Amino acid sequence: MSAxxxxxxxxxxxxxxxxxxxxxxxxxxxxxDCGLTGTKEGCGEGECGACxxxxxxxxxxxxxxxxxxxxxxxxxxxxxxxxxxxLSVLQRAFVERGGTQCGICTPxxxxxxxxxxxxxxxxxxxxxxxxxxxxxxxxxxxxxxMIVNAVRAAARETKASARRRPAxxxxxxxxxxxxxxxxxxxxxKTKAKAVGGRKRAGR
Amino acid sequence: xxxxxxxxDVARPRxxxxxxxLLHASLGDGRLVPxxxxxxxxxxxxxxVVPGRRFLDLWGLRELRGVRERGGRLVLGALTxxxxxxxxxxxxxxxxALAAAAAEVGAWQIQNRGTLxxxxxxxxxxxxxxxxLLVLEAVVHARSVRGAREVPFTALFRGYRDLALEPDELIxxxxxxxxxxxxxxxxxxxxxxxxxxxxxxxxxxLLRLGxxxxxxxxRVALGSVAPVTLRAGRTEHALLxxxxxxxxxxxARAALLEDIAPIDDIRSxxxxxxxxxxxxxxxxxxxxxxxxxxx
Numbered sequence: 001m002s003a004x005x006x007x008x009x010x011x012x013x014x015x016x017x018x019x020x021x022x023x024x025x026x027x028x029x030x031x032x033d034c035g036l037t038g039t040k041e042g043c044g045e046g047e048c049g050a051c052x053x054x055x056x057x058x059x060x061x062x063x064x065x066x067x068x069x070x071x072x073x074x075x076x077x078x079x080x081x082x083x084x085x086x087l088s089v090l091q092r093a094f095v096e097r098g099g100t101q102c103g104i105c106t107p108x109x110x111x112x113x114x115x116x117x118x119x120x121x122x123x124x125x126x127x128x129x130x131x132x133x134x135x136x137x138x139x140x141x142x143x144x145x146m147i148v149n150a151v152r153a154a155a156r157e158t159k160a161s162a163r164r165r166p167a168x169x170x171x172x173x174x175x176x177x178x179x180x181x182x183x184x185x186x187x188x189k190t191k192a193k194a195v196g197g198r199k200r201a202g203r
Numbered sequence: 204x205x206x207x208x209x210x211x212d213v214a215r216p217r218x219x220x221x222x223x224x225l226l227h228a229s230l231g232d233g234r235l236v237p238x239x240x241x242x243x244x245x246x247x248x249x250x251x252v253v254p255g256r257r258f259l260d261l262w263g264l265r266e267l268r269g270v271r272e273r274g275g276r277l278v279l280g281a282l283t284x285x286x287x288x289x290x291x292x293x294x295x296x297x298x299x300a301l302a303a304a305a306a307e308v309g310a311w312q313i314q315n316r317g318t319l320x321x322x323x324x325x326x327x328x329x330x331x332x333x334x335x336l337l338v339l340e341a342v343v344h345a346r347s348v349r350g351a352r353e354v355p356f357t358a359l360f361r362g363y364r365d366l367a368l369e370p371d372e373l374i375x376x377x378x379x380x381x382x383x384x385x386x387x388x389x390x391x392x393x394x395x396x397x398x399x400x401x402x403x404x405x406x407x408x409l410l411r412l413g414x415x416x417x418x419x420x421x422r423v424a425l426g427s428v429a430p431v432t433l434r435a436g437r438t439e440h441a442l443l444x445x446x447x448x449x450x451x452x453x454x455a456r457a458a459l460l461e462d463i464a465p466i467d468d469i470r471s472x473x474x475x476x477x478x479x480x481x482x483x484x485x486x487x488x489x490x491x492x493x494x495x496x497x498x
Binding site: 003005021022023024027044045046047050052055058059060061063064065066069075113115132133135136137138 | 310
């Protein structure tokens with residue numbers, strides 16, 4: 001009799017309970033038990049990154065993760081990037097800049113790039129930084145240049161819109177909605193000033 | 204052909220003590236195969252090879268996590284991932300060669316799951332962290348129901364994929380003594396591409412000159428050039444007491460060819476590995492001490 005594990009997953013913010021063999025690959029749990037087929041299998045040996053998903057915010061190869069290690073972990077798949085029908089800034093940048101061609105590597109690349117942009121916290125990562133972050137995601141079509149361009153364009157756009165946000169917040173109609181963002185932006189500004197002040201004082 | 208993963212079972216211990224009991228109890232009847240981040244194990248399984256029917260999932264054991272200082276040594280839990288190692292401030296400052304090696308294991312996805320203990324237990328002669336742990340003279344802290352035991356890294360590798368550990372022992376941690384003061388640390392991995400490749404040659408080194416301008420500390424270790432990751436004893440001997448020069452570098456290089464025994468395999472061939480090992484050794488010497496480039 002084979003072992004079966006009852007697993008409480010948190011995928012893309014949604015709780016799901018599945019009953020699966022403990023050594024079933026997270027990749028197959030997502031595709032077969034959760035019906036999330038956006039995550040692809042490429043090589044099945046942790047080389048190509050097509051199966052990349054986030055576990056507690058960091059990219060992993062889901063073909064190398066046993067189901068037994070996925071319980072209680074926050075999982076994000078490519079399906080979790082868009083808000084309903086609205087593509088994320090990153091996804092739109094890939095469409096607009098030809099960052100995708102045959103498409104098999106794209107879900108994994110989007111997920112890794114998403115993690116990179118989260119880690120960069122509004123900073124635009126350099127070309128070399130993007131290439132290193134994506135070194136575990138192979139693409140056989142694009143030659144990577146347009147992928148790197150798309151990731152950096154998305155980072156620039158996110159940064160620019162973060163700058164615009166406080167201005168928009170001044171409009172009375174939007175005030176309540178963006179209160180948190182406004183406060184955070186203020187806090188960041190104050191912090192930046194304080195750091196700059198220290199640096200100058202140190203010289 | 205993928206292994207039938209649905210037929211495999213996993214034991215999920217409550218804590219380290221429980222894990223050791225389960226491992227010990229399994230010895231008579233198909234030993235439990237320890238499972239950490241899965242980055243080596245699942246490659247094997249996905250290729251159709253089943254190393255066992257039952258696995259011991261260590262991933263949730265908090266006792267095996269974390270990096271801390273203890274009596275001047277840095278203790279890294281066996282489950283410390285390569286991402287944690289490359290980002291750790293103390294590792295970067297005191298053991299830059301280890302941080303450099305961690306940054307070249309696989310790629311980001313692998314570094315987030317691959318563990319230091321797993322890299323050791325897998326015992327591949329190509330393991331990226333192993334030459335660094337050899338030159339830093341790391342100690343493996345093994346645990347079993349019988350107690351705790353320390354195995355110096357220099358005595359760890361008995362033969363091809365054969366570790367000096369008992370079947371009921373788990374690697375709990377790795378500790379590093381203080382790095383020798385003023386010694387330059389070096390790490391270089393040569394693979395097919397910068398990321399995601401298994402090394403053709405990997406070399407770690409420590410080098411220091413004394414007040415008299417002669418080498419007074421030399422440690423060199425290599426992977427992928429012999430059945431085990433090894434310290435290059437003849438090379439170190441040739442360097443000790445030498446005054447840095449092109450001739451001294453050439454003598455060390457000649458000695459290195461006596462230390463290593465590379466083979467032809469899927470990733471590279473014997474001649475290439477001999478040549479590149481020598482090149483990387485000379486690079487190490489020149490980077491550590493520019494006078495190795497002077498006539």
